[in-house]
Amino acid sequence: MHEQEIIFTQQVSGEIDRQVQAMSPSRVFVLADSNTSHFVLPALQSESAAVRNAQVITIPSGDINKDLTSLQSVWKSLTDAHASRYDVLINVGGGVVTDLGGFAAATYKRGIRFINVPTTLLGAVDAAVGGKTGINLGGFKNQVGAFSNACAVIISTTYFGTLTRDELLSGYAEMIKHAMLTGAEAFGETMTYDISETPGDSDELLSLLEKSVKVKRDIVAADPTEHGIRKALNLGHTVGHALESLAMRRQSPIPHGFAVAYGLVVESILSHIQLGFPSPTLHTLADYVNRHYSSMHFTCEDYPELLQLMSQDKKNRDADHINFTLLRDLGEPQTDCTASGKDIRDALDIYRDMAGI
Amino acid sequence: MHEQEIIFTQQVSGEIDRQVQAMSPSRVFVLADSNTSHFVLPALQSESAAVRNAQVITIPSGDINKDLTSLQSVWKSLTDAHASRYDVLINVGGGVVTDLGGFAAATYKRGIRFINVPTTLLGAVDAAVGGKTGINLGGFKNQVGAFSNACAVIISTTYFGTLTRDELLSGYAEMIKHAMLTGAEAFGETMTYDISETPGDSDELLSLLEKSVKVKRDIVAADPTEHGIRKALNLGHTVGHALESLAMRRQSPIPHGFAVAYGLVVESILSHIQLGFPSPTLHTLADYVNRHYSSMHFTCEDYPELLQLMSQDKKNRDADHINFTLLRDLGEPQTDCTASGKDIRDALDIYRDMAGI
Numbered sequence: 001m002h003e004q005e006i007i008f009t010q011q012v013s014g015e016i017d018r019q020v021q022a023m024s025p026s027r028v029f030v031l032a033d034s035n036t037s038h039f040v041l042p043a044l045q046s047e048s049a050a051v052r053n054a055q056v057i058t059i060p061s062g063d064i065n066k067d068l069t070s071l072q073s074v075w076k077s078l079t080d081a082h083a084s085r086y087d088v089l090i091n092v093g094g095g096v097v098t099d100l101g102g103f104a105a106a107t108y109k110r111g112i113r114f115i116n117v118p119t120t121l122l123g124a125v126d127a128a129v130g131g132k133t134g135i136n137l138g139g140f141k142n143q144v145g146a147f148s149n150a151c152a153v154i155i156s157t158t159y160f161g162t163l164t165r166d167e168l169l170s171g172y173a174e175m176i177k178h179a180m181l182t183g184a185e186a187f188g189e190t191m192t193y194d195i196s197e198t199p200g201d202s203d204e205l206l207s208l209l210e211k212s213v214k215v216k217r218d219i220v221a222a223d224p225t226e227h228g229i230r231k232a233l234n235l236g237h238t239v240g241h242a243l244e245s246l247a248m249r250r251q252s253p254i255p256h257g258f259a260v261a262y263g264l265v266v267e268s269i270l271s272h273i274q275l276g277f278p279s280p281t282l283h284t285l286a287d288y289v290n291r292h293y294s295s296m297h298f299t300c301e302d303y304p305e306l307l308q309l310m311s312q313d314k315k316n317r318d319a320d321h322i323n324f325t326l327l328r329d330l331g332e333p334q335t336d337c338t339a340s341g342k343d344i345r346d347a348l349d350i351y352r353d354m355a356g357i
Numbered sequence: 358m359h360e361q362e363i364i365f366t367q368q369v370s371g372e373i374d375r376q377v378q379a380m381s382p383s384r385v386f387v388l389a390d391s392n393t394s395h396f397v398l399p400a401l402q403s404e405s406a407a408v409r410n411a412q413v414i415t416i417p418s419g420d421i422n423k424d425l426t427s428l429q430s431v432w433k434s435l436t437d438a439h440a441s442r443y444d445v446l447i448n449v450g451g452g453v454v455t456d457l458g459g460f461a462a463a464t465y466k467r468g469i470r471f472i473n474v475p476t477t478l479l480g481a482v483d484a485a486v487g488g489k490t491g492i493n494l495g496g497f498k499n500q501v502g503a504f505s506n507a508c509a510v511i512i513s514t515t516y517f518g519t520l521t522r523d524e525l526l527s528g529y530a531e532m533i534k535h536a537m538l539t540g541a542e543a544f545g546e547t548m549t550y551d552i553s554e555t556p557g558d559s560d561e562l563l564s565l566l567e568k569s570v571k572v573k574r575d576i577v578a579a580d581p582t583e584h585g586i587r588k589a590l591n592l593g594h595t596v597g598h599a600l601e602s603l604a605m606r607r608q609s610p611i612p613h614g615f616a617v618a619y620g621l622v623v624e625s626i627l628s629h630i631q632l633g634f635p636s637p638t639l640h641t642l643a644d645y646v647n648r649h650y651s652s653m654h655f656t657c658e659d660y661p662e663l664l665q666l667m668s669q670d671k672k673n674r675d676a677d678h679i680n681f682t683l684l685r686d687l688g689e690p691q692t693d694c695t696a697s698g699k700d701i702r703d704a705l706d707i708y709r710d711m712a713g714i
Contacts, residue, residue, distance in 0.1 A: 068425075068429070075501055079494065080495075082668070086674045106503065107501045107502060108500075108501055109500065110489065110491060110499070110503055110504055110583075111503065111504065132467065133467075134464075134467060137432060143432070143465075144432055144465055144466070145464060145466075146464055146503055147467055226467075311439070312439060315442070317443045
C-alpha cells in the first residue's frame with residue numbers, strides 16, 4: 001500500500017483543493033451521507049472549487065446502512081457517471097462513509113484514488129486512518145473489505161461543533177484506547193480531559209487528536225495488514241464488537257465507541273486476571289467509563305451469544321480460541337492472547353458488577 | 358502485493374497438498390463451479406488430502422454468473438462456516454472461478470490466502486496469473502475487483518483433455534497475444550502450432566504454456582497495478598471487451614478468447630494505420646484467426662454502441678479518449694495510444710472486410 005498523508009488543519013476546503021490539484025484527476029466525486037450532505041457539503045461547496053465541481057453521491061446515514069445495498073449504489077453511481085480509473089472520490093462523513101467509500105474506491109475498476117474528510121471525532125481518530133475499509137455483512141461488522149490507504153486524510157475539528165455529546169464520547173473511547181497503548185502519561189491526560197464539557201471544535205482537541213492519531217499511524221506503519229503488532233489496536237474491540245453486534249441484533253444499536261469503552265473495561269479485567277494489569281488503573285478506567293458512558297444492559301443469559309459473537313471475530317484462527325489484545329500494564333500490549341470461556345464469563349461478571357448492571 | 362508462486366506440473370494433487378502444508382491454515386475451502394465440481398473435484402478429492410478434507414463451495418458456471426449474486430453466496434458460505442482470516446481458499450476452475458474466488462478471498466475479512474488451480478487453458482494463461490480479481494457489474498466486465506495475488510498458481514494441462522475445441526482456441530488467443538508482445542520467433546511458433554488439432558492435455562502444450570505465462574509474469578512483476586507497462590497486456594482487449602459486451606447484451610455470448618482474437622486483428626489494423634505495424638504480419642494473424650475462430654456478425658450500425666462500450670473501458674482517463682495498446686511491430690508494444698472515432702470505424706470496416714462479415 002502507498003503512504004497516506006494525514007493533514008491536521010482547520011482550513012479543510014483549501015486543503016482539499018490543494019490535494020486534488022496535486023492528484024490531477026479527470027473528475028472528482030464526493031461521497032456523503034444524508035447528514036453530511038446537509039450539514040457539511042454546502043460550506044465545502046461554497047469554499048472548495050474541487051467539491052463545487054464534483055458529482056455528489058449520497059448514501060443513507062447510520063451503521064445499519066454500511067451494507068451491500070449502499071455499496072452497490074456507490075458502484076452504480078460511479079458506473080453510470082462513467083467514472084474512470086483516474087478519477088478521485090472524496091469521502092465526507094463519519095466512519096460509515098469513509099469505510100464504505102474507501103471500499104468502493106478500492107474495488108471500483110480495481111481501485112481508484114480517494115481522500116477521506118472525517119466529520120466525526122470517531123471517524124477522525126479511528127476510521128479514516130489506517131487503510132481498513134469495508135462493510136457489514138450477515139450481521140457481522142466489517143465482514144468484507146480491503147486494506148486500502150486514502151491518498152490523503154484531512155483532519156479538522158471544524159465539523160465537531162455540531163456533534164452530540166454521545167458522538168464525541170464515542171470517538172473519545174478510541175483516544176482512551178490509544179492512550180492505554182502508549183503509557184501512563186498519555187492515559188492520565190485522557191482521564192483528566194473532559195470531552196463532554198468541552199466544545200468539539202476546539203484547537204485543544206485538535207492537538208490531542210494529533211497525538212492520538214500518531215499512535216495509530218505508527219502502529220499501522222509497522223504492520224499495515226494486521227499480521228503482527230497492529231493487532232494491538234484491537235484492544236477493547238473483541239468484547240466491544242460483540243456487544244455492538246448484540247445491540248444491533250436487539251434492534252437497539254449503541255454507538256461504536258460506547259461498545260469500545262465497555263470493551264476496554266472488560267478486556268482490562270481480563271488483562272488483570274491473565275497478566276496482572278494493575279488494579280488501580282483498571283478502577284480509574286472503569287470509573288471514567290461509568291461516569292461518562294451510559295451502560296448497556298445484558299445478563300449472564302446473553303453470555304453464550306456474546307461468546308459466539310467473539311468467536312466470529314476476524315482476529316481468531318478458529319472458533320475455539322478467541323483472540324484478544326491484552327495489557328500487562330499501560331503501554332505494554334500483548335497481542336495474540338487467548339482466553340477460556342470461563343475467564344471471559346468471569347470478566348463479564350466482574351464488569352457487570354463494576355457497572356452496576 | 359506478495360509474490361505468487363507459479364508451478365507447472367502434471368501432478369496437481371501432490372502440489373496442492375505440498376502448498377497447503379506449507380501455508381498451515383486452520384481450514385481449507387474449495388471453490389468450484391457446477392462443471393468442475395463434477396469433472397475435476399472427484400479426482401482431486403481422491404488424491405489430495407487437503408481437498409478431501411476441505412469444505413466445497415459451488416457457484417453456477419459461466420461468465421454470466423461472475424456476478425454479485427455468486428460473490429455474495431461465497432461470502433455467505435465462508436461466513437456461515439466461520440472461516441477465519443487464517444484459512445485458505447482453493448479456486449478450482451476457469452477464469453470465472455479464479456476471478457470471483459480471488460476477489461472473495463481478497464475481501465472476506467479483508468483478505469484470506471488463496472490458491473488458484475486453473476482448469477481451462479484460458480484460465481491458465483490469463484486469469485489465474487497476475488492478481489486481477491473481480492466480477493462483472495451493470496453489464497460491464499470486471500467492473501469491480503481488486504489486485505490480489507494468489508499464494509500459488511498450479512498450472513497443469515491435466516484437465517484440458519475434456520475441453521472443447523472452442524475452449525482451447527479461447528485460451529490460445531491469449532497465447533497469441535503474449536507471442537505478439539514478445540517478438541517474431543514466438544509469434545511464428547504460435548502461428549504454426551495448431552491447437553485445434555492437438556489434444557489439450559499434452560506436455561508440448563504445457564511447455565508452450567510455460568513460455569507464454571512467463572511473458573505475462575515478467576510484465577506483471579514490473580507493474581503489478583497496471584499504471585505502466587502492464588497495459589501492454591491489454592493488447593486486443595479494448596476492442597475484444599467491447600465485442601464481448603455487445604454479444605452479451607445480444608444474449609448470444611461469445612467465448613472471451615474469441616473476442617480477444619477478433620480484437621487482436623482489429624487492433625493490429627489500428628496499429629498499422631497509426632504506427633505502421635507491418636502488413637504481412639497483420640495478414641498472417643488475420644488468416645489464422647479467420648481459419649480457426651468463427652466470426653461474430655456485426656454491422657456499421659453497431660459501431661456507436663461498440664465505441665460507447667470502448668469508452669467505458671477501465672483503461673480510459675475519460676470518455677472522449679479511448680485508450681489502446683498498439684504495436685509498432687511484433688515485440689514492440691506502445692501503451693497509452695488513443696484513437697479517434699474515425700480511425701476506429703475505419704479499422705472495424707477493414708476488419709469486417711478481411712473477415713468477410
